[in-house]
Amino acid sequence: MGYMTVSTPPRVLTVAGSDSGGGAGIQADLKTMLALGVHGMSVIAAVTAQNSLGVQGYWELPPEAVRAQLDSVLGDIGAQAVKTGMLASPALVETVADVLGRHAAPLVVDPVGVSKHGDSLLAPEAVETLRTRLLPVATVVTPNLPEVEQLTSVKVEDENGLRRAAEAVLALGPTWALIKGGHLPGPPVDLLTDGDREYRFAAERLDNRHTHGTGCTLASAVAARLALGDDVSAAVGAAKEYVTGAIAGGFPLGAGIGPVDHAWRWRS
Numbered sequence: 001m002g003y004m005t006v007s008t009p010p011r012v013l014t015v016a017g018s019d020s021g022g023g024a025g026i027q028a029d030l031k032t033m034l035a036l037g038v039h040g041m042s043v044i045a046a047v048t049a050q051n052s053l054g055v056q057g058y059w060e061l062p063p064e065a066v067r068a069q070l071d072s073v074l075g076d077i078g079a080q081a082v083k084t085g086m087l088a089s090p091a092l093v094e095t096v097a098d099v100l101g102r103h104a105a106p107l108v109v110d111p112v113g114v115s116k117h118g119d120s121l122l123a124p125e126a127v128e129t130l131r132t133r134l135l136p137v138a139t140v141v142t143p144n145l146p147e148v149e150q151l152t153s154v155k156v157e158d159e160n161g162l163r164r165a166a167e168a169v170l171a172l173g174p175t176w177a178l179i180k181g182g183h184l185p186g187p188p189v190d191l192l193t194d195g196d197r198e199y200r201f202a203a204e205r206l207d208n209r210h211t212h213g214t215g216c217t218l219a220s221a222v223a224a225r226l227a228l229g230d231d232v233s234a235a236v237g238a239a240k241e242y243v244t245g246a247i248a249g250g251f252p253l254g255a256g257i258g259p260v261d262h263a264w265r266w267r268s
Contacts, residue, residue: 002014007160007181008039009037009038009060009188010038010039010080010081010224010227010228010229011038011039011041011079011080011227012033012038012040012041012079012080012081012082012083012220012223012224012227012243013036013040013041013042013043013074013079013081013082013083014026014029014030014033014038014040014041014042014083014084014085014108014190014220014223015042015043015044015045015066015070015076015082015083015084015085015087015096015100016029016042016044016045016046016081016083016084016085016086016112016216017021017044017046017047017048017085017086017088017112018044018047018048019048019050019213020049020050020051021050021051021052021064021212021253021254021259022259023047023212023213023253023258023259024050024057024087024095024212024213024215024216024217024259025085025086025213025216026042026044028061028081028213028216028217028220028259028260028262029042029085029219029220030042031215031262031263032216032217032220032221032224032242032262033207033223033224034262035148035242035262035263035265035266036082036221036224036225036228037224037228038227038228040185041064041073041077041079042069042071042072042189043069043073043083044060044061044066044230045060045061045066045086045088045092045096046058046059046060046086046087046088047059047061048086050148050175051254052088052212052253052254052255052256052258053254053256053258054255054256055158055254056161058088059088059174059209060088060089060092061092063091063092063094064249066092066095066096066144066211067095067099068098070096070100071093071099071201074099074103077228078105078256079103079105080226080227081105081106081107081108081223081224081226081227082098082100082103082105082108082194082223083107083108083109083110083219083220083222084096084107084108084109084110084134085112085216085219086128087112087121087126087134088123089126090123090125090126090128090129091126093126093127093129093130093134094129094133096134097129097133097134098109098133098216100131100134100137101137102199105227106139106140106223106224106227106228107137107138107139107140108138108139108140108141108142108220108223109133109134109135109140109141109142109174109216109219110141110142110143110218110219110221111130111135111141111142111143111147111150112215113127113146113147113150113151113217127150127151129164129251130151130174130188132172135151135169135172135173135174136172136173136174137173137218138173138174138175139175139232140174140175140176140177140178140222140226140232140236141169141172141174141176141177141194141228142177142178142180142215142218142219142222143169143177143178143179143180144182144183144215144227145165145179145180145181145182145183145184146183147219148165148168148169148179151169151172152165152168152169152171153168153174154168156179156181156182156184157261158184158185159181159184159186159220160187162179162181162189162191163191163198165177165179165191165195165243166179166191166193167195169199170193170194170195175194176192176193176194176232177191177192177193177194177252178190178191178192178222178236179191180218182214186205187199187202187203187205188202188203188205190236190240192232192236193232194232197233197236199233199236200238201236201237201240203240203244204244205242206217206247206248208247208248208250209250209257209258210250210252210253210257210258211247211250211257212253212257212258212259212260213259213260213262214243214246214260215245216242217242217243217260217262218239218240220237221238221239221242221243222235222236222239224239225238225239226236242243242265243260244267245261245264246260246261246262246264247260248264249261249264249268251268
């Protein structure tokens with residue numbers, strides 16, 4: 001039997017924290033990338049001790065370790081898209097923004113501020129660095145409503161507030177804002193806009209509490225689809241479809257909140 005001609009898939013880099021429970025962070029990112037057919041690479045910015053019950057501790061890597069990982073991957077392998085997640089301190093945000101600001105690949109920023117369990121994952125002084133250094137170099141930023149409030153002080157009460165939130169986020173400099181409306185009452189609606197074009201993505205609210213890792217998974221899926229050549233609205237549409245299936249397949253794990261199922265397409 002003949003072997004297939006081997007071609008290298010698009011490469012996507014995640015810069016985030018490690019989740020020991022395997023449902024979010026770097027682990028969710030790499031699983032998502034595999035599921036969507038790209039080669040995932042990782043720069044670990046923090047190590048967390050976490051499980052289904054919450055985050056029991058986190059330890060940041062020194063900025064020079066993060067910079068060395070970035071230089072190592074981007075200098076030799078390169079990336080067709082980059083996704084950032086948990087960057088807990090000003091020094092880490094600064095380091096990552098410095099390197100990625102010089103890199104041409106599309107950048108998806110998930111401004112991770114608070115975990116599903118309500119644990120704060122961002123030092124208050126890091127919020128300012130995120131706003132002034134990382135968001136201006138982002139192609140797409142994907143905040144949920146608590147993160148919108150953390151970044152802009154805009155509080156969204158209903159779907160009508162999504163556009164105001166998007167405008168406040170776009171004022172910080174990213175090209176596109178994807179405002180995730182999952183915290184709204186009623187069916188969740190996400191708003192994607194670059195200030196001119198506007199897209200709304202509706203999904204049914206699934207009756208499943210096992211949703212650990214949804215934010216990481218969505219941002220990684222957007223990055224994967226951008227690396228595969230989608231434009232931003234198509235990438236978000238495809239990512240939403242993947243995440244909705246993953247939430248529907250979310251399973252119990254431990255005594256708390258289980259993860260979404262990154263492999264749902266293989267299982268179904």
